Amino acid sequence: MRKILPQLFILTLLSSTAGIVAAQQLTPEQMIKNRKAGYEFMAWNMGKIKAQVVEAPNTYNKDQVMAAARTIASIANSGMGALYGPGTDKDAGSEKTRLKSEFFLPQNQDEVKKIATAFTGAANELEKVAETGNVDAIKAQFGKTGEACKACHDKFRKDK
């Protein structure tokens, strides 16, 4: 048994490591690149909604705003937490991060979770409200979603 157990342990370890590898092995550089892409693309879609419901409601197009809100919500729910792995608390390779390293401190994890949950909730609600076509309601929920973005920027982004 003494000989078999360690082997079983190693096999199990290898097998689960293989699983982790298969479930995407990203470098810190790639993780930072991917998460920045997610925020960039959400920002573009927030901009489209802002243009159509805040700046120029005469240009409002229900389908476009719905598509934008759906994109934001789907990115928010895409499991971006996986993109904050070890080594992504600072610039990596050619990728610079705007995230403060405090984001990763154990004592801030409750706050991070709270902010992330609030943002995802706001984005989900924005998607729902966009489907109603009620421009005033969309405008109000757009504002709340922006505030949910800002809560993280204020607390954890290097530049405001």
Added chain:
Amino acid sequence: MRKILPQLFILTLLSSTAGIVAAQQLTPEQMIKNRKAGYEFMAWNMGKIKAQVVEAPNTYNKDQVMAAARTIASIANSGMGALYGPGTDKDAGSEKTRLKSEFFLPQNQDEVKKIATAFTGAANELEKVAETGNVDAIKAQFGKTGEACKACHDKFRKDK
């Protein structure tokens, strides 16, 4: 009338220009940055599906694959066509584009539309199939979606 008509024309022009401005005025650099973010984020999500249904089906997680497929479909349907405006046929500012300038030639527009429509259709189908939880079917549709991506890369990407 000679005096009024040009004024009306100018007013109409200003008004519609204001509409266009409000509906997001992006620089070529920003358009390229945004579209690259969209492809980058789709690629990350394609990678997650590949890992879970092709490389290591023992790691398959229905919710994660559904979320990934939904993200790809929503980005595909987000109106990215708006990110191929004038000046984006070549590098702009600090943004490099991998797109061949042939993509923008009038004689290629039917082909571009065909490729884009096929990709969006494949992504929509992938989202539907992901909801069934049938790993073999997801794998098959994942393959078709990858081919739809590749059709554009082969034809219009500078590097393969």
